[in-house]
Amino acid sequence: MRWASEIAAKLALWLFCALCVAAAVLLAFRQGLAAFEYSFPESIEIPQSLDPANSDYVKAEGDWLFRALIPPQSAAAKARYRQALALNPFYYNHWIDWAEANWRQGDDSPAEDALRMALRLAPNRHEALRIYGDFLLEKDLKKASFYHAACIQLQPGAARAIWPVYWALGWPATQTALALLGQNPKLHQDHFREALAWIDPDEAHSLWQALSSIPQALDPPSYNAYFSYLIRHRNYEDARSLWSEIAARHYGDLPGYKSNENALFWNGDFELPLRFAGGLEWQLPNSPPKGSVIAISAARAANQDRSLWLHFDGKENVSGVLARHFFFVQPEQAYRLEFHVNALGITTSNGPFVEVAVSGLQTERVRSEAAVGTGDWLQGLSFRAPADGHWAELTVQRQRSSKLDNKILGDAWYDDFVLEIVDTPLPDDAP
Structure with missing residues (x-):
């Protein structure tokens, strides 16, 4: 078959040319x-x-x-x-x-x-200590930690690149902290918050105890990180105890602390200043939605008490969560949440409203009527926690309007949130 032999000859020629080119490139590379x-x-x-x-x-x-x-x-x-x-x-x-x-x-x-x-x-050169510690990592981990600890003492900025190596080599986070970080509170705080991303609850408790033993190491971000960790891992009893410690530490010197100490809903009247960012305290967005102002303010239409103030400038179709607040609940317990709403010239039918979501296998949600127009109302929400419900979130929201006149204008004040246990949930009140 003549055509087959011609194709074979051409393929052989192409292969020879390709090999020559590859050899030339390799030779040039080596010479280079x-x-x-x-x-x-x-x-x-x-x-x-x-x-x-x-x-x-x-x-x-x-x-x-x-x-x-x-x-x-x-x-x-x-x-x-x-x-x-x-x-x-x-x-x-x-x-x-x-x-x-x-x-x-x-x-x-x-x-x-x-x-x-x-x-x-x-x-006393941290570079020499660091590289000797690196050299010893595969030979004697305990000895390596001695040199790395000395390096960190001289150059604290090196710590964040060193402690993950010990985690990867199997050291628990607590052992790593105690071996490497000395008495530097800032390093212990950073290490603690970073370790919470992967350690189990027992190790987290041990690491928290180690952090607590370092003078001036218990800062608000570490408290908040551990509180959030406990909630994520459904360790509600320890979270309650931790919040009691947080509240006493940050609010214990204030007149309103005693009245809130055992309340089911923390700081519902806004009379305590927001000293702690997280936990059971009110949380406002760092960047409010465009077209809105959100603040805890005493400038209220009805009186001069502090309240949650929402202002809408009439230029935007504002939507999203405007404020949030978390609180504990007991499984299968019925609750009644009441609060005051004062509205001044709220336009559109989509005014702000309050929603409570109780976490469980299925999240239970109840929602108040939207505040529209001008008025002063006592609103209430009744709900029952599910069998696995321990944790609830209250949000003040406004939903985007699909109508032509959707740009919201006006002011609203929310105040006097009170949560009570009831025998049977009552009907919700509407404005």
């Missing part, structure tokens, strides 16, 4: 590397020619060969680092370079000797 090995940048070559006894320029050559080239020219780099040591054996950084070049090639014995020499020359 060989030339590249000794073609240093002028920023190194020219100063070195003017001062050949300066070990820093020889080190720069080694760094360029070892750290800048791909793949690294390890043998040539080691020669430069050795030359730098010969020129200046009293500079600790040259010993670190020599150690690292040997270590990366698997020569651990000369690497460790060089690192020890670097530490003898500069015992």
Whole structure:
């Protein structure tokens, strides 16, 4: 078959050409590397020619060969680092370079000797402590932690790159914190909040106890992070206890603390200042929806008590959560939530409203009537917590309107939220 033999001949020719091209490219690449090995940048070559006894320029050559080239020219780099040591054996950084070049090639014995020499020359340099700790990680983790802890004490900013290594190598978060972080409260706070993303509740409790033992380490963000962690893991009893501690710590000196201490709904009258961002305190958005102002204010239409004030400028179809508040409930318990609403010139039929969502296998929701127009009302919501319900969220919202006159204008004030246990849920009140 003549056509088959012609195709075979063409394929053979194409294959031969492809192999020739590949061989030429490979040869050029190897020649380029060989030339590249000794073609240093002028920023190194020219100063070195003017001062050949300066070990820093020889080190720069080694760094360029070892750290800048791909793949690294390890043998040539080691020669430069050795030359730098010969020129200046009293500079600790040259010993670190020599150690690292040997270590990366698997020569651990000369690497460790060089690192020890670097530490003898500069015992208080965090770089030397850090790399020796890194070197020991696969050999003696406890010994490595000693050098890493010393590094962190000198350079706290290095901690965030070090502690995940110990987590990855199997150390519990509490052991890591106690071994590495000393008495630095800021580092313990950062480590605690970062560890909460993956540790189990028992380890979280242990780490919280360790954090509590560090002076000045219990800051509001750490309290809030642990409270949120307990809620996520449905540890409601510990969350209740933690909130009692938070409330006493942040509000215990205020006259209104006692009246709120055992209330089912914290700070429902807004008379306590918002000293804690999170937990059972009122939470307002950092960036209110465009066209609205949200504040805890004493400038109210009816009186001068503090209340949740919502202002709409009439330029936007505002939508979303305007404020939120969390509270505890008991499973299968009936509740009645009452609150005052004062509205002044609220336009559109989609005014603000209150919604309560009780978490469980299925979230139970109840919603008040929207506040529209002008008026002053006592509203109420009745609900029963499901069998697995321990946690509820109250939100003040406004839904987007689909009507032509959807841009909301006016003001509303919400105040005097009171939550009570009842025997049987009552009908909801409407404005």
